[in-house]
Amino acid sequence: MSYVKEAFETVKRRNPGEPEFHQAVAEVLESLEPVIDKHPEYREARLLDRIVEPERxxxxxxxxxxxxxxxxxxxxxxVQFNSAIGPHKGGLRFHPSVNLGIIKFLGFEQIFKNxxxxxxxxxxxxxxxxDPKGKSDREVMRFCQSFMSELALHxxxxxDVPAGDIGVGGREIGFLYGHYKRLKNATEAGVLTGKGIxxxxxxxxxxxxxxxxVYFLSEMLADKGFELKGKSVAISGSGNVSLYACKKCQEYGAKVVAMSDSNGYIYDKNGIDLDLMIRLKEIERKRIKEYKNFHPEAEFGENCRDIWSLKCDVALPCATQNELNGKEAEALIENGVIAVAEGANMPSTAEAAKLFQERKVLFGPAKAVNAGGVATSALEMCQNSMRYSWTFEEVDQRLHKIMVNIYTMTKNAAKEFGMEGNLIAGANIAGFQKVAAAMMSQGIY
Structure with missing residues (x-):
């Protein structure tokens, strides 16, 4: 048995009942076979055994x-997974589906994304x-204060610098930070990111x-001679990631024709009215079906996953893990999709990702595509350390440059190890190499 397979079997044995974690580890380790072959010292140091086991x-x-x-x-x-290249960094998710396996899958992905x-x-x-949905501000505050009373110890x-994720936005971060300050009697702005301005x-x-x-998507398209302008785009979700992916797509001249929430999807052949969508979802916190009250010509479907049955040039799954399966990938391919970029964490099943690659659909994997959020969180940490703030344009320029660099690193890593065009493998390898070098330099711990 190869060292990679041996490491994965150990993960399954030691972490039963955690399918999302198994899925994330399998995807990464499968990509690393040629890296381990090139670096036998990683096998001798049992590097994979260590990197798949959280520090805490x-x-x-x-x-x-x-x-x-x-x-x-x-x-x-x-879950504090790996600190080889810096302090632990990753969001907090408040949702009824949260369990240890999901947090471990997200934390493991975060190592390579970061x-x-x-x-x-x-x-x-x-x-x-x-679940913060349906709770009053006071209830959310009391929960956040209780949560931080323990989290502050760690x-x-x-x-370790947490941030937001599903169910944790500016309101929750504010309550968490306020209670942290009270507990520590100190203004440590860099302890949380996603704070209010x-x-x-x-x-x-x-x-x-x-x-x-969208910056990653644009680079991926341009590298193959395409441009985003004039393309039709379907975006799952209607939260923070989806709304601002929609905004940037529209700025690039694309037409976003569909968005969704957990109760259904909206298809608007004239293009999504983004100002209305932001008002409904970010301000009034209403369901997406309310969109039809303002645009009766739009179509509403009650099954949110049916968004992938619509015809589009580009698909951006931006809602949650495993929201796009093999059958839905087939539908997108049959309807002529040319590119898929994962705005959410692991939104495509392994079967779906494999189909996209086999059928020559441009495919950007989550850990590369959605790294802009944590990159800008790290920029927030940098500003906090300097007691200084950059302008929106300065931060956006840095973000754009980081995303272009991520695409280039991902593409080059895939090519170096004989998997040209496979951005899943490229992202895993490029992310792994830096962490592996740091771990090897720091001894066995």
């Missing part, structure tokens, strides 16, 4: 009181099975993941 897994109780005086208990998680940015940040992830600007946040952070997705 923290699980804790989060009790909180609702507005009626009822006591609830949720479970909190923080490495690709070229910035000194390691991998981590956290969250809770708490984080710091040079230790008045207290250490970075301009362009809100837009960063969506913008970065």
């Amino acid at each position: 897994q923290i699980i804790f109780r989060v009790p909180w009181e609702d507005d009626l005086g009822n006591i609830h208990v949720n479970r909190g998680f923080r 490495s690709l940015t070229g910035l000194p940040i390691g991998g981590g992830k956290g969250g809770s099975d708490f 984080i710091g600007p040079d230790v 008045p207290f250490g946040g970075s301009l362009a952070r809100t837009e960063a993941t969506g913008y970065g997705t």
